[in-house]
Every structure is written in C-alpha cells, then in structure tokens.
Amino acid sequence: MFxxxxxxxxxxxxxxxxYFLAAIFAPxxxxxxxxxxxxxxxEPSSSEHLLGxxxxxxxxxxxxxxxxxxxxxxxxxxxxxxxxxxxVLGFLAAVLGGWAxxxxxxxVDLLMAIPSLILALVVLAVLPVTVTTLIVVxxxxxxxxxxxxxxxxxxxxxxxxxVEAAKLRxxxxxxxxxxxxxxxxxxxxxxxLGLRFIFMVLxxxxxxxxxxGVQPPLADWGGIVKENKDxxxxxxxxxxxxxxxxxxxxxxxxxxxxxxxxxxxxxKGGRG
Amino acid sequence: MTEPLLRVRGLKIGATxxxxxxxxxxxxxxxxVDFDLERGKVLGLIGESGAGKxxxxxxxxxxxxxxxxxxxxxxxxxxxxxxxSTLRDVRRLRGGEVTYVSQSAAxxxxxxxxxxxxxxxxxISQGKFTRREAEKRAIGxxxxxxxxxxxxxxxxxxxxxxxxxxxxxxxxxxxxxxxDLVVFDEPTTALDVTTQIDVLAAxxxxxxxxxxxxxxxxxxxxxxxxxxxxIMVLKMGNMVEYGPTDQIINAPREDYTRAxxxxxxxxxxxxxxxxxxxxxCENITARYRGTKFDVLKDVSVQLYPGQTLAVVGExxxxxxxxxxxxxxxxxxxxxxxxxxxxxxxxxxxSRPRNDLRELQMIYQMADVAMNPRQTVGTIIGRPLEFYFxxxxxxxxxxxxxxxxxxxxxxxxIDRYPAELSGGQKQRVCIARALAAKPKLIICDxxxxxxxxxxxxxxxxxxxxxxxxxxxxxLFxxxxxxTVRAIADSIAVMYQGRVVRYGTKTEVxxxxxxxxxxxxxxxxxxxxxxxxxxxLATRKMESAGN
Numbered sequence: 001m002f003x004x005x006x007x008x009x010x011x012x013x014x015x016x017x018x019y020f021l022a023a024i025f026a027p028x029x030x031x032x033x034x035x036x037x038x039x040x041x042x043e044p045s046s047s048e049h050l051l052g053x054x055x056x057x058x059x060x061x062x063x064x065x066x067x068x069x070x071x072x073x074x075x076x077x078x079x080x081x082x083x084x085x086x087x088v089l090g091f092l093a094a095v096l097g098g099w100a101x102x103x104x105x106x107x108v109d110l111l112m113a114i115p116s117l118i119l120a121l122v123v124l125a126v127l128p129v130t131v132t133t134l135i136v137v138x139x140x141x142x143x144x145x146x147x148x149x150x151x152x153x154x155x156x157x158x159x160x161x162x163v164e165a166a167k168l169r170x171x172x173x174x175x176x177x178x179x180x181x182x183x184x185x186x187x188x189x190x191x192x193l194g195l196r197f198i199f200m201v202l203x204x205x206x207x208x209x210x211x212x213g214v215q216p217p218l219a220d221w222g223g224i225v226k227e228n229k230d231x232x233x234x235x236x237x238x239x240x241x242x243x244x245x246x247x248x249x250x251x252x253x254x255x256x257x258x259x260x261x262x263x264x265x266x267x268k269g270g271r272g
Numbered sequence: 273m274t275e276p277l278l279r280v281r282g283l284k285i286g287a288t289x290x291x292x293x294x295x296x297x298x299x300x301x302x303x304x305v306d307f308d309l310e311r312g313k314v315l316g317l318i319g320e321s322g323a324g325k326x327x328x329x330x331x332x333x334x335x336x337x338x339x340x341x342x343x344x345x346x347x348x349x350x351x352x353x354x355x356x357s358t359l360r361d362v363r364r365l366r367g368g369e370v371t372y373v374s375q376s377a378a379x380x381x382x383x384x385x386x387x388x389x390x391x392x393x394x395x396i397s398q399g400k401f402t403r404r405e406a407e408k409r410a411i412g413x414x415x416x417x418x419x420x421x422x423x424x425x426x427x428x429x430x431x432x433x434x435x436x437x438x439x440x441x442x443x444x445x446x447x448x449x450x451x452d453l454v455v456f457d458e459p460t461t462a463l464d465v466t467t468q469i470d471v472l473a474a475x476x477x478x479x480x481x482x483x484x485x486x487x488x489x490x491x492x493x494x495x496x497x498x499x500x501x502x503i504m505v506l507k508m509g510n511m512v513e514y515g516p517t518d519q520i521i522n523a524p525r526e527d528y529t530r531a532x533x534x535x536x537x538x539x540x541x542x543x544x545x546x547x548x549x550x551x552x553c554e555n556i557t558a559r560y561r562g563t564k565f566d567v568l569k570d571v572s573v574q575l576y577p578g579q580t581l582a583v584v585g586e587x588x589x590x591x592x593x594x595x596x597x598x599x600x601x602x603x604x605x606x607x608x609x610x611x612x613x614x615x616x617x618x619x620x621x622s623r624p625r626n627d628l629r630e631l632q633m634i635y636q637m638a639d640v641a642m643n644p645r646q647t648v649g650t651i652i653g654r655p656l657e658f659y660f661x662x663x664x665x666x667x668x669x670x671x672x673x674x675x676x677x678x679x680x681x682x683x684x685i686d687r688y689p690a691e692l693s694g695g696q697k698q699r700v701c702i703a704r705a706l707a708a709k710p711k712l713i714i715c716d717x718x719x720x721x722x723x724x725x726x727x728x729x730x731x732x733x734x735x736x737x738x739x740x741x742x743x744x745x746l747f748x749x750x751x752x753x754t755v756r757a758i759a760d761s762i763a764v765m766y767q768g769r770v771v772r773y774g775t776k777t778e779v780x781x782x783x784x785x786x787x788x789x790x791x792x793x794x795x796x797x798x799x800x801x802x803x804x805x806x807l808a809t810r811k812m813e814s815a816g817n
Contacts (some may be wrong), residue, residue, distance in 0.1 A: 161641040165704075167620065168599055169658060170628040183645035 005259070012255025019249050023069040032059040034066040035217040042228075042236045054238055055227050064241055067219035072249075074134055074214070075200035081139030082196060086146025087189060091177045093147070094154035105151070108144045116141045117206065124212045134213060138203055142196055149192055153185040187261060194257025198250040205246055221246055275351050277452055277485050278309040278332060284344035285327050285336065285509075302327055302509040304345065311452070314479060314486045316500035316517070318493055318532070320723035321694070323506040325489045329455040332487060333370045334362045350452060367394035371446035375458040377438040381430040387441050388426025395449035406448060413444040416481060417474040436467035440474050447482055454479075455487045460495060464586035464750060465794040472498060472796075473807055491723055493532050494796035497521050498803040505529050521798060533798060535724040538731055538757035542776040545761070549574040550612055550711050550744045551598070557606035558597050567593045568604070569768045575712065575761075578738060580745040582755040582776075584791065585765035591748045594765075595714045598746070599633060612711055629659045632705035636717035638697035642689045648675075648700050649685040655707040674703040677740070678733060695726035699733065706741060714746045719754055731757050752795045756780070764788050 005013075022029065032038050036058060043053040051060040093101040111119070120137055127133050157163060163180050171180075205222030207213030214220040216227075221242035228238035285302035302324040309315050317325040331342055334354045346353050354365060371394070374380045381390055391413075392406035401409060407426070414422035417440040419433075430438055439459055446454045459475060460468040476499050479486050490496050496503060496517075503520040505512040505528065513526045524530045551574070558568040568590045575581040583591045596602040598609060600620030609616045611631065617623055635641035642651050652671050656662040662670060672682040678699040689697055698718060705713050715734070719727035735758060738745065747758060755762060755776075762779040764772040766787045772779055784792065793806045 161635045161637065162643045164601070165633065165635070165641060168601070168628065168633055169655060169708075170623075170625050171658070179646075180643055184643065 008255045009259030012252040012259070015248060015252035016256055019068060019245075019252075020072065022065055023072040026065045026069040030062040030065045032062045034058075034062060034219055036062075042231055042234075042238060051241055052236075052238060054224070055231065060224075060238055060241065063219045063224055064221075064245065067221045067224050067242060068245065070131075070214055070218055070220040071201060071204055071222070071246075074131060074138070074204050074220075075197055077135045078138040078142065078200045078204075079193065079197045081135060082142035082146050082200075083189070083193060085140065086143035087150040087182075087185075088177075089143070090147040090150025091154045091181055091185070092173075093151050094158050095173055095177055095181070101151075104147070108147050111141065111144045112148075117203070120203070120207065121210070121212055124207070129212060129215055131214070134204065134207070138200060142200065142203075146189075146192065146196065149188065150185065153188050154181050157181045157184050191257050191261035194253045194260070198253055201246060201249060205242075275348075276308040277311045277350060278307075278487075279348040280305060280307050280328075280332070280345070281348075282306060282345035283328065283331060283342070283347060285324065285331060285340060286343040287336075287340045300343070300509065301340070302331075305504075305506070305509075305511050307504055307511075307514060309453070309485050309487070311485050312483045313502065314488055314500040316496035316503040317487060317489045317506060318491065318496050318503060319506035319512075320491060320725065322508065324509040325491075325506055326457050328506070329457050329487050329489050330372070332453065332455060333366045333372065335366065364398065368398040368400065368449050369451055370453045370455065371449060371451040373439075373442050373446045373454060373456045373459050376462050377442040378430065378435060378462075380442065381438065383430050386427055386429055387433070391426065391441060391445040391448055394445070398449055400449050409450075410444055410448050413447055413478070414441075416478055417444055418470065419444075434467075436463050436471050439463060439471050443471075443475055443478060447478060447484065450482075451484055453485045453487070455489070457489045458491070461490065461492070465752070465796075466586055466790055468495070468796075469794045469803070469806065473803060475499065476803065492796065493521070493535075493724075494798045494802075497798060497800060498796065505532065518800060521800065531725060535728055538728065538735070540735060540757055540759075542760045543576075543579050544775070545574070545576045545579070547577055548613060549610075550577045551575040551746065552610040553594070553598065553607065554610065555607035556594070556597055556604050556609070558593060558602055558604040560602070566605075567768050568597065571607070571765075571768075571770050573763045573770065573773060575744050575746055577711070577744055578742040579760040580738070580747050580758050582747045582749060582759035582762045583765060584749060584752060584755055584762060586750055586791075588767075589765040590768040591750075591765050592716055593768075595633070595716050595746070595748055598714060599631065625659065629655075629708045630711045631714070632708050632710040632712070633714045634698075634701050634705050634716065634718050636721055638694065638701050638721070639689070641701050642697065642704075644689050646688075647685065648687050648689075648692075651689075651700060652703045652707050655704060659708055670707070674707055677706065677737065678703045693726075694722055695729060698722065698730055702730075702733065702737070706737065706743075709741075710743060712744045712746060714748070716748045717750070718747075720749065720751060727754070734758065752792060764791065 037056060038059050039049060039053045039057045041053065041055060041057050043049055045052045049059050049061065051064065054060050054063055089104055093104040120141060123137050124133065158181065163176060166176055166180050204213055204220065208220050208222030209226045211226070214223055216223065224242040225239045231238050282304045283302060284300060284304050286298055286300050288296050288298050290296045305328060307315065317328060319325050327340060330337060332347055332349070334347065334357065336342055342355060347355050349365065349369060354362060388407060388410060391410045392403065395401045395406040395409070396403055410426060411422050414425055419425050419437055419440055425433065433441065443459070456475065460471050463471060472495065488496055488500050500517050502515065503517050504514045505520065507528055513520060513524065513529045520529060521533060524533050553571055553573050556568050556571040557566055559566045571594060573581060583594060585591045593602065597604045600616070600618065600623055603618035611627065616627060649671055652674055653667050656667050656670050671685060675682050675684055680696060680699055692700065719730050722730065731754065734745065737743065749755060759776050761775050763770045764779065764787065772785055772788050796802065
C-alpha cells in the first residue's frame with residue numbers, strides 16, 4: 001500500500017512516526033531526568049544541552065521529549081474516547097430516528113452552544129485536575145463534533161438500498177450499525193480523526209498554558225510554553241520549541257489524514 | 273459534392289484511469305471513428321454504456337469531460353478543423369454553432385434562475401440576437417415544441433414544470449441560437465414512455481422545421497429509428513456498423529446489430545392461475561406518514577405460486593409503494609395482505625423470520641443494493657448464515673452453487689461489487705434473494721438500469737430460475753416489452769389505482785381502456801414510421817402534458 005505514496009504523505013508519516021516513537025520511548029532517549037535541574041536558567045544550546053535549559057535550569061530537550069509524551073498520550077486517549085462515544089451515539093441516533101434522535105441531537109446542540117474551552121475551564125475548576133479527568137472532559141466535549149459527523153454520514157447511508165435489504169432480511173441494529181454502516185462511514189471518520197487529534201493537542205496545550213491542564217512538575221508542550229514565555233522578552237527562544245513541535249505535528253498528521261481519505265474514498269472494499 | 277457540415281475522421285479519444293493502489297494509466301476509449309453529417313440530416317449514435325457515444329458527441333464541440341482527452345483525428349465543422357482551432361474560436365462554436373441537449377434536464381438547468389433567462393443566455397452572449405429577439409425566438413420555439421402557455425412559461429423556474437416539459441425547454445435552449453448542429457445526448461431516456469413519445473415527436477418536428485443537423489445519442493434502437501436518417505452502431509469505442517436507418521433496422525449486416533434489433537423478443541407463454549395464491553393483496557390503501565394523500569387506493573391483486581405478476585405504470589403510479597407495503601416497510605392504512613395462506617402483519621418489525629425469508633426483494637440499482645465493502649461471498653453468504661445457520665465449508669459450497677445458478681461461477685466469491693459489471697451486480701442480487709429459498713421475489717425495475725442486451729440476459733435468467741426454484745415474481749416495471757417477455761398476469765396502475773388487471777392475454781388484447789391504450793401505444797417499436805402512426809391514432813394525452 002506504500003508503493004504509490006505521495007511525497008507529502010511520506011513526510012507526514014515520517015514526522016508523525018518520529019514524534020510518536022519519541023513519546024513512547026521517552027525514558028530511553030531523554031538525556032536527563034524529567035524534573036532534574038541540570039544547569040543555569042535559560043542556558044543557550046550547547047553540546048550538553050542541545051536545546052539549552054528552561055526557566056529553572058532543566059534540560060529543555062528532555063522536557064520536550066517528556067512533554068510530547070504527555071501531550072500525545074492525553075490527545076490520543078481523548079480522541080479515542082470522543083470517537084467511540086461520538087460515533088456509536090451518532091450511528092444510533094441515525095438508525096433509531098424519531099425521539100431518540102431528537103433527544104441525543106438536542107443534547108449535543110446544547111453542549112455545542114457553549115464554547116468548549118469555557119466549558120472545560122469551568123468543569124476543570126470544579127473537579128480535581130488529573131490526567132484522567134482531562135481525558136474524560138476533553139473526550140466528551142469533542143465527542144459532540146464526532147456525533148454530528150457520524151450522524152450525518154449514517155443518515156445518508158441508512159437510506160441506501162443495501163441497508164434496506166438488511167432490514168428486510170430481519171437483521172438486528174448491531175449488524176446494521178457495525179456491518180453495514182460503519183465500514184462505509186469509515187473514510188470520512190478517519191479523515192476527521194486526524195483533524196480531531198490535532199484539535200486535542202491544541203486543546204490540551206491551551207489548557208496547560210492557562211494553568212488548568214497538566215500540572216507541574218509533569219511536562220507537556222503547552223506547559224513548557226507557559227513556563228518559558230517570559231524569556232521571549234529577553235530574546236530567549238525556549239518557548240518557541242514546543243510551539244514548533246505543536247505546529248509540525250499538526251501539519252504532518254493532517255498530511256497523513258488527507259492521504260488516507262484519498263485512499264479510502266474509492267469504494268473498492270477499502271482494501272487499497 | 274458540397275462539403276458536409278460535420279466531418280469526423282479517425283477520431284481517437286483517450287482517458288486517464290486511476291485504479292486504486294496502482295499507477296494512473298492512459299487508456300483509449302474511442303479507437304478512430306469516421307462519419308459525415310449533411311445539413312438537415314440526423315445521425316443516430318447507438319451502443320451500450322461505455323461504447324463511447326456521449327464522448328464522441330461532446331468531441332464534436334471539441335470538448336472532453338473530466339479526464340477525457342481527444343488524442344487524435346480531425347473534426348471538421350463547416351469546413352474548419354475545430355481540434356486545431358484556438359480557444360476563442362471554439363468558444364464561438366460551443367453554444368453558437370453546435371449546441372447540446374443532455375440526458376437530465378433537471379440536473380442541467382440552474383434551479384435558481386427562470387427558464388427564459390437560461391434558454392436565451394447562449395444566443396445573447398454569442399451576440400447572435402438581442403435579448404428581445406432571443407426571447408421572441410424562444411417563445412416561438414416553446415410553441416413549436418408544444419409547451420403549454422408558450423408566452424409565459426419562460427417566467428417559471430425549472431421546478432415549476434414537469435420532467436418532459438423541462439426536456440423540451442432544453443431542446444428550445446439548444447435551438448435558440450440557430451445552431452448548425454445539435455447534439456442530443458439521450459434526451460428521452462430519463463422520461464416515462466408516455467412522456468417520451470411526446471418529447472420525441474416535438475424534437476423530431478423541431479429538427480425538421482428548423483433544418484438543423486443533429487447527432488442523436490441513445491441506447492434504444494427503437495427510439496433512434498424514429499428520428500434519424502442514418503445510424504452508427506458503436507461498441508467499446510469501435511464502429512460496428514454505419515448505414516441508412518432503413519438498412520440497419522431491416523437488414524443489419526453485423527451480428528451485434530442483429531442482436532440489438534432482436535432484443536426484447538423473449539417468448540413466454542403465460543400460465544393459467546392454479547392453486548391457492550401465494551400472495552393476495554386485498555383492498556390495500558396506503559399513504560406516507562404526515563401526508564393526506566392516498567398513494568394506493570383500494571388495490572387488490574393475486575399472485576399464484578411459480579408465476580409472475582407484472583405491475584406496470586409510469587412514475588408516480590404507486591407501483592413501488594405497493595412493494596413497500598408488501599414488504600412491510602410502509603404499513604397500509606387499510607386492507608390486508610395474505611401470504612401463503614396466512615395474513616401478514618402490516619409492520620416489518622413484527623414479522624417472524626420465516627415470513628421475511630420467504631419474501632425477498634431485488635432492487636433497480638444493483639450498485640446501491642449491495643454493500644460496497646462486502647465481498648460477493650459475504651453478500652450471498654449472509655442470508656445462508658442468517659436464515660439457515662450455515663457455516664464454513666457448507667456455506668461456501670452453497671455460495672458456489674448459487675454462483676453457478678446465476679451463471680457466474682465461484683471465481684467471483686472474493687470480488688467486491690465495484691469489480692463487477694452492471695449485469696453481474698444484478699445477478700449477485702438475484703443470488704442473494706435466492707439464497708433465502710423464498711416463495712416470492714419482488715423485482716423492482718430490475719432491468720431498467722441495464723443495457724438492452726444485458727437486461728435480456730437477466731430476464732432469461734429470471735425465467736430459468738423460476739422453472740428451477742418454482743418461485744413467484746412480483747415484477748414492477750414501466751417497460752411493456754419486459755412485461756410481454758416475462759409476465760403471466762398483469763396489473764396496470766395509474767394514479768394509485770389498478771385500472772386493468774388480468775392474465776397477460778386479457779390485458780394485452782382489445783378493447784383497451786384509454787390509459788392502457790396510451791401506455792401500450794407509447795412503447796417504441798423497432799420499425800420506421802411508428803411514431804407518426806401512433807400520434808395519429810391515439811385517444812388520450814399523456815400525463816406529462
């Protein structure tokens with residue numbers, strides 16, 4: 001399947017892969033301990049500290065690697081949560097129709113009416129901020145977007161003759177949702193998956209930047225920006241590294257998602 | 273000899289295909305076609321889908337649809353090779369000298385603009401007429417094409433006129449700039465037979481009166497025989513036969529042409545009703561939820577085991593609704609359905625699995641009747657698993673048997689629907705229905721999306737399977753030739769009622785009621801002069817008027 005891969009997708013896949021590998025093997029490749037103070041404040045880059053040190057003298061490269069681990073882990077888990085709940089409920093709403101659809105859809109409308117950042121801030125201000133709460137809050141808030149998409153796609157598929165044929169055969173809802181609708185809804189959902197993952201990265205980074213996300217001393221990209229933002233005034237670029245990391249990850253995941261969408265839209269059993 | 277209006281020499285057209293997982297590659301879809309067209313003459317281009325007829329039609333405007341390129345040859349219009357012309361010249365040609373009538377007028381008109389604006393647009397922008405002149409001309413054309421209220425119909429929007437009327441508006445659009453050549457691309461294919469005949473007559477008259485030359489593209493030889501002076505038969509981008517209409521219809525030289533001419537001539541002697549009916553609809557009345565209009569009014573029909581009941585009518589006559597009521601998708605508001613001696617519950621959800629098994633359905637569009645992400649094996653295997661609990665080798669063996677029955681063979685078991693041709697797809701749908709060992713199969717327009725030769729094959733297969741499996745068919749169609757080929761009894765539907773019902777011979781023998789007469793007389797016949805004959809003798813105007 002990789003034989004005729006466009007260059008853009010190749011770049012995207014490589015960069016995304018590197019970030020994920022770095023996240024998974026962080027303890028093995030990070031040169032120092034995550035919260036270990038190893039030098040002066042905001043040292044410039046040197047052979048010991050490739051990216052220099054941060055605002056309290058920790059190795060910035062180490063912080064970046066561990067930060068990526070936290071950020072990518074939380075974003076991945078939240079994306080999975082939002083996709084599972086969003087698409088299952090969305091498909092259910094489409095297949096059941098009637099009042100079930102109305103109740104679910106109006107609840108989602110209600111949630112979407114409030115800006116999700118504000119809602120998340122309110123919820124996180126009340127609840128204890130742990131990694132689990134972060135994942136659950138972000139995942140459920142984002143599930144509303146997935147629900148909308150999944151429902152819209154499923155409503156279209158639900159009126160196709162092959163779904164009608166399955167209904168006439170007497171198939172249950174489980175078969176109709178998971179065997180008839182899901183495989184055909186996959187390609188827009190996969191494209192959305194990439195996009196939502198990136199929004200999750202941005203979301204968790206924003207929360208951490210505002211101080212309601214990942215709590216110190218645990219590192220994450222948004223938190224590193226926050227910790228080092230004051231250095232910018234003195235011409236110290238420490239806050240830019242996590243920003244660059246967020247941007248490159250976002251772009252490369254999108255390149256991959258575009259490619260997957262192109263591959264899977266030709267309806268050939270989705271094998272290509 | 274004078275220069276012909278249109279001269280095509282060695283026309284070659286290529287396209288790029290993008291097979292998933294492989295490198296894009298170039299293929300040739302038209303392999304060098306030659307023909308001439310004199311002023312005031314009509315040339316019919318005929319062939320199955322994929323024969324390249326529309327592509328050739330568009331090439332006379334130096335145009336190729338997305339991904340299609342003209343790769344070789346010459347197209348001379350009024351003495352100049354338009355393939356070598358500059359873009360500016362080609363623009364004067366398109367919509368000015370050569371115009372185009374597409375298959376679906378409904379999809380071609382802009383729904384947000386009134387008809388008149390669109391009909392006169394090309395004539396005005398080409399600078400041939402002023403707005404006032406163009407509108408006067410359009411009104412004249414509306415009148416000539418037999419449209420109601422020719423003076424004011426142009427102010428309506430496309431959704432405010434019927435399908436047949438819109439198709440005639442499109443013809444007016446094409447004729448308005450006083451072109452030398454009009455390309456008609458399947459202009460009547462999407463219409464009901466009773467509407468088709470009016471549109472056909474209008475087009476023919478307009479061609480004769482205005483003296484334009486025309487390319488008439490269709491897959492229906494009987495239609496093209498009515499309007500054209502010459503016919504070219506195409507197959508897979510090659511010319512098969514080219515000659516005067518009379519010769520092609522009455523003395524075809526090539527085997528392929530002979531097959532096209534003799535299509536729809538399956539002989540099927542009817543069987544007399546015998547035994548207890550397998551399906552009996554008694555006084556069915558039905559309406560869609562939230563409406564106050566009965567789509568079915570007091571419909572009663574019977575179907576006997578191993579026989580075929582054809583339900584005939586034009587779009588909107590309620591024939592597909594009848595199928596929905598029988599399958600339980602639309603519970604009727606009155607009447608009852610007796611299936612195999614027992615009354616069926618009106619609602620699908622409350623029917624026992626065995627009732628569902630014995631009543632199967634085949635759809636018009638095989639493309640969307642099969643899940644594109646399932647293999648042929650899964651599609652046919654699912655009913656076996658679902659109704660009979662077959663698994664593993666046993667299931668595989670039965671799938672192979674079914675694939676043999678539909679004359680495809682077990683090599684297809686791992687294919688996906690996208691890898692099948694239109695006819696093969698419909699065969700797989702038939703196998704899926706048969707897998708359930710049903711007593712009754714509802715066939716909803718199963719051949720109308722297929723090319724005539726392929727449709728013939730499907731009908732023969734269905735007749736064969738009926739003999740082997742002793743299954744009854746409820747055959748919904750608008751095509752009377754199909755009915756003649758397959759039915760034992762016929763129900764003619766019009767505006768939600770059964771207007772005529774009986775055995776095939778009874779229904780198809782005079783005296784006719786007005787509607788049946790209109791329907792029967794509207795089916796194009798493969799002979800010259802049929803159109804004029806019918807128009808001169810029939811009693812009732814079609815509903816499209």
